[in-house]
Amino acid sequence: MGRVEEELVKLAKSMKLRTGALGLGDDCECLKLTNSFLCANVDGFRAKDVKMEFMDLRDVGWRGVIASLSDLVAKGARPLASSFSVYSNSIEGIKELSEGALEAIREYDLIFMGADSNKGEDAIDVFSIGTAKKPIPIGGAKVGDSLVIPRGCWGCVSTCLRGEAEGEILEHCKRPRIRIELVDVIEEFADFIHASSDSSDSLAITLWRIASSSKVRIDLFDVPKPEEVSLEDALFSGEEYLPVFIIENDVAEEFAKRIGGIVAGKVSEGEGVYFRGRLLEPRGWEWF
């Protein structure tokens, strides 16, 4: 959450609005139904801010849906349906953005809930809903918990931006994918997972958000990144569309194994985020 989002949260708080189960400033918001929660997320961007030279507008549309679904999965919500709004100055642009978004909607077997289109700079906003048995807050980390991170393309986007990527890393940058099946494991461990967040702006920023929302210190030891990616990129790149979890220490190893990840750190009293003993700068993607 960057400075602008913080200002929006402050504004919304001052207006005393009705909010849902997770509240202002989390990755998505959930409403209590009879036996479950309905969760919703909105995510969007301009094409010029995410489109790398090897991408077309279809890839941008695809990425819009992924960005939105990823936030749901990180909270333990099973994606159900998506709708979107697209802007372009040409009908061709509207169609390409929409086609990529619809491809992702089909790929993840979602119900398509409609779209709006308008003239403007190429951009897409995606709104997705899902259902959760028990949505995970961002601010629930407890002293003694462990940090679990799935293996994934940590740092890939920075590598792509420098033109150093090929193979799977390039593919991640062009058409990132998410693992919906993580929701099954999350539901199984629901009573032990205390906090989670999707990593959008960077791993460093995500851990800082969890630490400050939970009023704890997080020590990070390792990042389960591809070998070709530098540690620097893995910590500060962003756009991984991967979740991070804070879970009770006793079950952390088992949970890590089940999601294909590692126990990457621990939670203790204090504040801030440390990497191998040194303060980790809260640096990553911010648009203002």
Added chain:
Amino acid sequence: MGRVEEELVKLAKSMKLRTGALGLGDDCECLKLTNSFLCANVDGFRAKDVKMEFMDLRDVGWRGVIASLSDLVAKGARPLASSFSVYSNSIEGIKELSEGALEAIREYDLIFMGADSNKGEDAIDVFSIGTAKKPIPIGGAKVGDSLVIPRGCWGCVSTCLRGEAEGEILEHCKRPRIRIELVDVIEEFADFIHASSDSSDSLAITLWRIASSSKVRIDLFDVPKPEEVSLEDALFSGEEYLPVFIIENDVAEEFAKRIGGIVAGKVSEGEGVYFRGRLLEPRGWEWF
């Protein structure tokens, strides 16, 4: 639905996506729950396309929420929650757009489901969800039915654009309002209402959409507009945020009375929309 939306519907159809209870090309989409439907709508625009000289960005944000809620109400869905995505090149712009949207969310007692913000031309996309006992399709008009239209600011936006508006008409253009309580009446008459649509692009275009979706002819006799507004504006202006209904003839008068409207026309065999016997041009707001 303009040409671009038609192309999007064609694209989505060709991809054989999963859809909900209303299907592609309606004003919103609904998912069947146990005893009701969850309906969702997305609506958005650039500030430069809707902002008149007497409006600020707060008014644009407000209008985004209204545009989205209006589609839900027209389908008989009770608005429940909204989220939005805003674009601006300044933090001040993001805040103003958000503040107007949040004011509407508070005004209509909705749950705020979160927001995203990005740099770009001033724009807002609003996603709203609601629940319906029985969502009304656009294509269900039957021969012998009547057309019922509520009294409202039909044609006001064209009047404002020409600088001829004052008082209530100016207020409608600046901060349009919708009548959520219509949902109570719609639910009461649910078994008799066969088709409905929100009038966004113009009354003429809206009636054409209902007629062609339902494969019937609609004859319009009158528009319950303010006295100061010309008939031409009332037919072709758009942005009224008012619903129109096709209902069984027997209960049309009673329904019209209850919603504060008039029986404004009838449905017969054939195709097209006629006003006082002459073919009505399907003209209104289209952005390409």
